Every structure is written in C-alpha cells, then in structure tokens.
Amino acid sequence: MSFEIPIGPQHPALKEPISLRMTVDGEVITGVDIRLGYNHRGVEKLAEQKTWIQNIYLTERICGICSHSHATCYVQAVEKLMELLPPRRGLYIRYLVSELERVHSHLLWLGVAGHEAGFDSFFMYTWRDREIVMDLLEMISGNRVHYAINTIGGVRRDIDEGQKAKILEGVATLRKRSEYYFAIGANEPSFVARIAGVGMLSKEQAVSLCAVGPVARASGVARDVRKEDPYAVYDELDFELCTADSCDVLGRVVVRVKELLESYKMIEQMVRNLPDGDIAVKAPRKAKPGEAVSRYEAPRGENIHYVKSSGADKPERLKVRAPTLGNYPATIEMLKKGFIADIPLIFAAIDPCICCAERAVTLVDAANGAESIVRMSELRRRALARAKNAPVKGNAVWPF
Amino acid sequence: MLNKLTRWSRIKSPWILHLNSGACNACDIEIVAALTPRFDVERFGVLLKATPRHADVIIASGPVTRQIRDRIVRIYEQTPNPKFVIAVGACAMSGCVYRGAYNIMGGIDQVIPVDMYVPGCPARPDAIVDGVVKLLGKL
Numbered sequence: 375m376s377f378e379i380p381i382g383p384q385h386p387a388l389k390e391p392i393s394l395r396m397t398v399d400g401e402v403i404t405g406v407d408i409r410l411g412y413n414h415r416g417v418e419k420l421a422e423q424k425t426w427i428q429n430i431y432l433t434e435r436i437c438g439i440c441s442h443s444h445a446t447c448y449v450q451a452v453e454k455l456m457e458l459l460p461p462r463r464g465l466y467i468r469y470l471v472s473e474l475e476r477v478h479s480h481l482l483w484l485g486v487a488g489h490e491a492g493f494d495s496f497f498m499y500t501w502r503d504r505e506i507v508m509d510l511l512e513m514i515s516g517n518r519v520h521y522a523i524n525t526i527g528g529v530r531r532d533i534d535e536g537q538k539a540k541i542l543e544g545v546a547t548l549r550k551r552s553e554y555y556f557a558i559g560a561n562e563p564s565f566v567a568r569i570a571g572v573g574m575l576s577k578e579q580a581v582s583l584c585a586v587g588p589v590a591r592a593s594g595v596a597r598d599v600r601k602e603d604p605y606a607v608y609d610e611l612d613f614e615l616c617t618a619d620s621c622d623v624l625g626r627v628v629v630r631v632k633e634l635l636e637s638y639k640m641i642e643q644m645v646r647n648l649p650d651g652d653i654a655v656k657a658p659r660k661a662k663p664g665e666a667v668s669r670y671e672a673p674r675g676e677n678i679h680y681v682k683s684s685g686a687d688k689p690e691r692l693k694v695r696a697p698t699l700g701n702y703p704a705t706i707e708m709l710k711k712g713f714i715a716d717i718p719l720i721f722a723a724i725d726p727c728i729c730c731a732e733r734a735v736t737l738v739d740a741a742n743g744a745e746s747i748v749r750m751s752e753l754r755r756r757a758l759a760r761a762k763n764a765p766v767k768g769n770a771v772w773p774f
Numbered sequence: 775m776l777n778k779l780t781r782w783s784r785i786k787s788p789w790i791l792h793l794n795s796g797a798c799n800a801c802d803i804e805i806v807a808a809l810t811p812r813f814d815v816e817r818f819g820v821l822l823k824a825t826p827r828h829a830d831v832i833i834a835s836g837p838v839t840r841q842i843r844d845r846i847v848r849i850y851e852q853t854p855n856p857k858f859v860i861a862v863g864a865c866a867m868s869g870c871v872y873r874g875a876y877n878i879m880g881g882i883d884q885v886i887p888v889d890m891y892v893p894g895c896p897a898r899p900d901a902i903v904d905g906v907v908k909l910l911g912k913l
C-alpha cells in the first residue's frame with residue numbers, strides 16, 4: 375500500500391519555504407515531488423527598477439546566510455560589464471569576507487546537522503563558536519549578517535592593523551575549538567553511525583543531475599569554481615579542493631569540515647599578505663550596453679549571476695541561479711529509497727537548514743484517504759527511535 | 775486566584791513559534807542565534823515550539839509573499855488565545871528593500887495584527903531578546 379506525505383510549506387528556518395510531496399511504501403520513500411514558490415518575492419523584476427548601486431543591497435538580501443555571495447557575484451558581473459579593475463587591496467578584503475562567511479555558514483550547518491541527528495550539544499557548541507566569526511564580520515563591516523562591504527569597483531571599508539591581529543586571533547581560537555569538537559564527534563559512534571549510509575547519491579548521479587557544491591564534492595566530483603575557474607585572488611592562495619567518496623551524509627559532513635580548515639588557512643594567508651593601496655576605484659554611473667555572466671563558489675555551491683545592460687543606469691535584466699536550486703534534482707534522488715525517519719537529515723544535508731520550528735507532515739492513506747498529522751518534533755522522535763534500534767554500523771569510521 | 779496563576783505562568787514561560795513569511799533568512803538565523811548560548815532567551819523561560827497550537831507568541835519575519843498569505847492567517851487562527859505577534863526586521867514592518875515588488879504584501883501587519891515591532895535589517899539577537907522581554911513587561 376502506498377501513502378502520500380505532503381511536507382511543508384511552512385518550515386521557517388528555510389530560505390525558501392517549499393513543499394515536498396512524498397509517496398511512501400511502508401517506511402520507504404518511492405517518489406518525491408518538490409513544489410516551490412512560497413518565498414517568491416520578485417527580486418529579479420525589482421532589480422530592473424533599481425540603479426546599479428542600489429541593486430548591490432537588493433542582491434545581498436536574496437539570501438541571508440550567503441548574502442555576501444550574491445552581492446559579490448553581482449558586483450563581479452557588473453565590474454566585467456563596466457570594465458573596471460578593483461585594486462588588489464579591495465579584492466583581498468572582499469574575498470576575506472567571503473571566506474569568513476563560508477566559515478560562519480559551515481559552522482551553522484554543522485550545528486544543524488548535529489541537531490537533526492539528535493546530537494544537540496554539538497549544535498550548541500558550534501553555534502557558540504559561530505559567534506566568534508560573527509563578531510569578526512561585525513568588526514570588519516559593521517553588521518552581523520548583511521555586511522554591505524561590496525561596492526562596484528572595490529569595497530567600502532578598510533581594515534587596520536588592530537583588526538588584522540584580532541582576525542588572526544579569532545581564527546586561531548576557532549581552529550583549536552573546531553579540531554577539539556571534531557575529535558569529540560569522532561569518538562561518538564552513534565553519531566557517525568546515524569549519518570553513515572544515509573541519503574546516498576552516486577558519483578554518476580551527481581554528475582548527471584548537476585549537483586553543486588559540497589553535495590557534489592561529497593560524491594567524489596571534484597568541482598569547485600575557486601579551483602577550476604579561479605576568480606580574483608584565488609589563484610594566489612594555497613588551498614586544497616576537498617572531496618569525499620562515501621556519497622552519503624557523512625561525506626557531506628566531512629567535506630564541510632575539511633573546507634572549514636581550508637578556509638581558516640586562506641583567511642590567514644589573506645590577512646598576512648594584504649597588499650597596500652586603495653580599496654576601491656570610482657565607478658561610472660551607467661554601464662555600456664552588453665551582457666555579462668559571473669560565477670562564484672558560495673558556501674552551498676556554484677552561484678551564477680547574469681546581467682544585461684541597455685546603456686542606462688539600471689540593469690535591463692538580472693538572472694540569478696542559486697546553488698540550492700541546482701541541488702533539488704539531486705535531493706529527489708537522495709530521498710528516494712530512503713526512510714521517512716531520514717527525511718530531516720537528508721534534507722538538511724543539502725543545507726537549506728530546517729533546524730527549527732513549525733513543520734507538519736500529513737500522512738495520507740491512499741486507500742481510504744485518512745489523514746494523520748505528524749509534527750516535525752514527532753518526526754525527529756521517530757528518527758531517534760529508529761536510530762536507537764538500528765544496529766551500530768561497525769564499519770563506519772570518522773576519517774579524522 | 776486562577777487568573778493570577780495563569781498570568782504568572784504566561785509571563786514566566788512564554789512559548790514562541792517562529793514563522794517565516796518569505797524573509798531572506800537573515801532575520802531567521804538571528805532568531806535562532808537568540809536561542810543559542812551567547813544570547814540564550816531560555817533563561818527568561820522562552821521556549822521554541824514546533825506548532826502554533828502550543829505557542830503564545832508568534833515571532834514573524836519577512837514581507838509576506840502572496841502565496842504564503844493564507845497560510846499565515848491559518849497559522850494565526852490555530853494559535854490559542856491570548857496570542858501576541860512580534861514582527862522582526864524591516865521586512866516584517868514595511869517590506870524593506872522588497873517594497874514595490876509584485877509578489878509581496880509589504881509587512882506582517884497587512885495580514886495579522888502585530889503587538890510589537892523589532893526594527894533592523896536584520897534585527898540583532900539582543901534586540902529580539904529585548905523585544906520579547908518588553909512584550910512580557912506589558913502583560
């Protein structure tokens with residue numbers, strides 16, 4: 375007998391409240407249908423009414439967690455269009471903020487993953503440490519989340535010696551703490567067993583479904599815009615592309631943990647080698663007619679912006695392809711053949727965080743149409759109960 | 775006597791529901807940050823609940839997209855009386871940068887009554903905690 379389960383659309387921690395409809399056979403999911411549009415605000419249309427400069431602040435507000443990614447991607451495209459070359463110091467500060475943002479985003483995600491796997495103290499620890507990055511970002515830019523540090527042709531704020539020292543100090547603390555917690559995670563067999571083998575996505579599937587970011591890298595696809603198409607400062611930095619071949623949620627955790635350590639390395643390099651000079655060049659008010667595309671590796675994967683100008687002080691068209699959208703087809707594959715109890719974990723693993731509040735699942739009996747509502751908390755309880763009864767996978771090993 | 779008891783328990787442990795109506799997610803992570811060790815609203819007895827039927831206070835963010843409007847009204851109706859709504863962020867107050875976009879209503883108060891506004895884009899966790907505490911003071 376098969377059932378249909380609608381999930382959502384209201385799950386507040388998401389940037390996009392979306393609705394999932396799953397067909398289940400017993401405990402196993404056989405089909406998934408994703409419905410979008412609950413968070414559609416009309417940003418692309420709105421961008422056509424705002425000037426080039428105003429649009430930086432609009433694109434920044436596409437998503438709150440990777441706000442700097444969208445703003446930077448947009449600014450890169452506009453700079454290409456206007457043929458501007460930002461000064462080196464400006465670029466270094468811009469991508470320094472990018473890497474700090476990646477740290478904050480990955481720490482946030484690790485906390486959510488711990489929460490979904492029933493490891494709540496991990497959640498509280500990582501979120502406490504995330505405040506260190508938030509303080510650094512606030513010190514550099516003046517705001518905790520929407521940094522507004524970009525401007526066309528450079529950045530808006532400089533950093534001084536005292537701030538440099540504070541950044542290095544903060545990163546050193548973070549590295550020490552991160553390593554300590556990962557050691558704790560490694561000694562927690564139930565945590566490792568809970569996430570190993572869940573949400574499988576083979577390498578071939580990842581390629582054919584165009585998965586991006588950590589999801590693709592966890593399936594062994596070495597794809598990272600920072601490496602394959604190094605923009606701005608990335609060809610001068612020494613870092614490694616992080617992949618894993620376990621193809622499951624464990625792999626996604628591992629990739630993000632490794633990326634955190636790489637980001638700490640990059641931040642230190644950028645702070646130590648910060649060039650002297652100006653932070654921005656003056657940008658014209660209008661752009662020449664033409665079009666430009668820019669790519670950017672956001673914490674969740676490849677972000678693409680396309681801008682078209684007709685010669686006015688406003689864009690004629692702005693098109694945004696955010697990484698989460700690229701990961702939806704892959705998510706459908708991951709959920710299929712999985713268990714109902716694994717939905718929160720698999721869904722969280724592509725990193726639209728479903729860490730809190732109201733989410734209801736309705737179980738519909740296809741035969742007689744009887745409905746039963748299951749809340750997120752109930753779903754999580756079931757997940758934990760199932761994990762408790764499952765045999766501990768002896769072969770699951772923490773790779774650190 | 776019973777009234778006194780309910781009033782006391784309401785002030786001592788308000789349960790909150792977090793509602794996203796199309797926000798950019800920044801206000802939402804700041805709301806979550808307010809629950810974590812640095813800010814820790816739990817010391818005021820505030821507890822995050824997963825369903826509107828258990829909640830006393832709805833903490834809402836976002837400019838209200840057209841598709842989600844009816845669901846917000848439904849969630850508001852499901853919340854038992856007395857209920858309070860805190861609008862967090864510039865979006866929830868007036869629509870912020872999205873003002874003028876074709877798919878938004880421009881603020882939570884266009885759809886459901888709001889008791890407290892917390893400004894900011896995004897509102898800082900300390901500001902959100904302050905908003906909750908001020909609301910409790912009004913009870």
Ligand code: SF4
Nearest residue numbers: 798801863864865895
């Ligand atoms: S007020 Fe600002 S930060 Fe908050 S949801 Fe709106 S745009 Fe995002």
